[in-house]
Amino acid sequence: MSYRPSRSTARIATSVMIVATILGLSGPAFAAGIGISVGAPESVAVGQQVEVKAVLSEDGVPVEGAEVALTYKATLGGKTDRVEIASATTDETGTAVMVYEQRANDNGEMQIVYLGPGTDPVDPFEFTIAVEKGGVQLYHSESGVKIPFVNGTLVILVIATVWVFISLSAVLLARVGKAGIVEDEASAESGSMWIGALLAFAAIFTAVGMVIVFVRAPLANTDLSHPGEYETHIDEYDRTELAHVGDLDPYVGFGLKDESAAQTGDPVEDGKVLSFEYACAACHAPSGLGGVVGPALIGEIGSFNNFVEEVRDGPKGMPAYSEATLSDADLQKIYDFLEAGR
Structure with missing residues (x-):
């Protein structure tokens, strides 16, 4: 028995599709085709409240309800990444207003980054805000105990x-x-x-x-609160730069825990990096020839299976590495590095 949709059923389906299309057009704007423009001062001073406006539009129509962030590039612990210092949501005019306090003596390259809604990429808007010499001193050292009449x-x-x-x-x-x-x-x-x-x-x-x-x-x-008024003021040492972040990035060390550093395709080089990451070099020396604590590994580890067994058991005070901590694939790279040193 065959089923044929009636004309009323087809009309209902068509109506549903039209309504869905209208709702989709009236919902929040997605990333495709969105343009970003920025209004910001050309220069600021340390300690100043800075207002940055981002205007989002799509085909000349303001984008309402979009979330954007203001970021700049910072370096901490040998790692350089973009740091979010303010964020906001656009209003009915497509404008998002972000305010932050200028703390660093150099902003570098700043960006307005589109966060959503939508997953399609939007090119960030890049700009710079120069930081003027001087400004207020934000931090003052004070003694822990104040003694009257002692100044x-x-x-x-x-x-x-x-x-x-x-x-x-x-x-x-x-x-x-x-x-x-x-x-x-x-x-x-x-x-x-x-x-x-x-x-x-x-x-x-x-x-x-x-x-x-x-x-x-x-x-x-040096009186840093009145720079330029005293001969003892040194322009080269204005103040120590601090990085203030909104979201904390996980600490990954000085490049040793970067997974790509041990995925070069060369098992010997990868094994050398892994020997530092898992602290093999701390006891057995970077070359594997033995250190103050650990014995030499070059020429002493035997077969790969024997090497794996020793690492898993942790003999003579050595910490045991489970497979969840150190995989067999990474152990193979460390083994290849040690074998190459024979």
């Missing part, structure tokens, strides 16, 4: 008093050296002034030198 002026007075007594002592030493008399029962000899004079010069030179260093130390006493 920089009092410390300088105490130090000056101490060195006044040292200087007086040096003068007295010079006078003693000049007029000193060594009396004996039978004779008297005039002393020399050179010893006292040298001691006096050394004491005065040390006192004056330490005061100068204390007062004029450029890095310790």
Whole structure:
């Protein structure tokens, strides 16, 4: 028995398709064909609140409900990646407003990145915001305990008093050296002034030198809150750059845990990288010839099956590596590296 759809059924199906198409067109815009434009200041100063506007449109129509992020490039622990510093969602005009506080003394290349909805790629908008010299000092070092009436002026007075007594002592030493008399029962000899004079010069030179260093130390006493107003301000050392992130990236070490580093296609080179990653080199030396703790592996590991058994069991205090931690495929690469060193 065959079934033939009636005309009413066909009409219903057509209507459903039309409604679905209309709903699809009226829903949130997807990534295809979206353009991004940005409004941002040309330059800012450290400590300033910065407003960045991103406008999204598709074929001249504003895109509402799209999520975008403001990012810049940062380097931390030998790894360079883009850091998100602000994000926002576009309104009915297709505009997303993002505000952040300028903390770094150099932004580098900044980007507006499209986050969704939709999975089709959208080219990020790249731009730069220059950071002016100067700005406010964001961080100030403070002592853990505050003692009343003890401040920089009092410390300088105490130090000056101490060195006044040292200087007086040096003068007295010079006078003693000049007029000193060594009396004996039978004779008297005039002393020399050179010893006292040298001691006096050394004491005065040390006192004056330490005061100068204390007062004029450029890095310790530079007033960073008013750069350019004092001779001790050093442009080359403005402030220590800090990277402030929105999302924390997992720490992957200094390239040793990068999976691509051990997938070059050369088993010997891959095995060398893996020997560092799994701390083989820490005990057995980078070359595998033995270290302070671990014995030599070159020429001593035997067959591959014997090598796998030793690694899995962890003999003589060595940590045991399960297959979930260190696969047989990676063990084969380490084995090839050790065999190549014979």
